[in-house]
Amino acid sequence: xxxxxxxxxxxxxxxxxxxxxxxxxxxxxxxxxxxxxxxxxxxxxxxxxxxxxxxxxxxxxxxxxxxxxxxxxxxxxxxxxxxxxxxxxxxxxxxxxxxxxxxxxxxxxxxxxxxxxxxxxxxxxxxxxxxxxxxxxxxxxxxxxxxxxxxxxxxxxxxxxxxxxxxxxxxxxxxxxxxxxxxxxxxxxxxxxxxxxxxxxxxxxxxxxxxxxxxxxxxxxxxxxxxxxxxx
Numbered sequence: 001x002x003x004x005x006x007x008x009x010x011x012x013x014x015x016x017x018x019x020x021x022x023x024x025x026x027x028x029x030x031x032x033x034x035x036x037x038x039x040x041x042x043x044x045x046x047x048x049x050x051x052x053x054x055x056x057x058x059x060x061x062x063x064x065x066x067x068x069x070x071x072x073x074x075x076x077x078x079x080x081x082x083x084x085x086x087x088x089x090x091x092x093x094x095x096x097x098x099x100x101x102x103x104x105x106x107x108x109x110x111x112x113x114x115x116x117x118x119x120x121x122x123x124x125x126x127x128x129x130x131x132x133x134x135x136x137x138x139x140x141x142x143x144x145x146x147x148x149x150x151x152x153x154x155x156x157x158x159x160x161x162x163x164x165x166x167x168x169x170x171x172x173x174x175x176x177x178x179x180x181x182x183x184x185x186x187x188x189x190x191x192x193x194x195x196x197x198x199x200x201x202x203x204x205x206x207x208x209x210x211x212x213x214x215x216x217x218x219x220x221x222x223x224x225x226x227x228x229x230x231x232x
Contacts, residue, residue, distance in 0.1 A: 119210075
């Protein structure tokens with residue numbers, strides 16, 4: 001039987017609501033967290049808005065004049081060490097939250113960091129996305145998240161996203177009484193598929209030692225290696 005007990009997962013909630021106040025996005029994230037923990041995965045859940053994270057695309061924005069930046073010392077180590085990253089966001093005007101956009105920018109800031117093979121530090125890790133709201137936009141939000149995550153180096157498994165929306169316009173949120181959110185068969189099915197697919201792929205990558213370091217090491221390209229590519 002496959003074991004997942006040596007895997008770690010970080011769930012980053014990009015709600016606009018600070019702890020300990022209710023977050024509907026957190027409510028859906030908890031469903032997949034519970035499933036991952038049942039398989040022995042070490043899971044940590046964090047609300048980005050609880051931290052003083054500066055905007056920008058540098059690893060440490062204090063160097064750019066910001067008085068405080070929790071990203072390099074408090075949040076980045078959690079991201080760096082996790083085998084699995086899941087980003088959850090509410091939907092506002094059909095898009096990710098402002099907090100989520102800031103997270104993507106800070107992840108992008110770390111793309112010069114490398115792993116032991118010289119690849120971008122996100123190689124060999126997997127990622128997924130969750131969106132909640134009472135307006136249209138689940139697939140739009142998640143496609144933007146998954147594109148950004150694969151672009152910086154994460155591996156995205158099949159069906160790596162889930163979400164829930166209530167009645168479009170002012171209406172119930174996921175955890176509201178009689179919203180139907182926790183009972184949504186589609187949401188529960190896709191949340192289950194996302195969680196298991198993340199675990200399966202993380203297991204395969206960890207056992208394989210990550211993505212082979214062929215054709216994807218910038219330093220070796222700059223040194224003249226071309227891995228069979230012919231520019232003509």
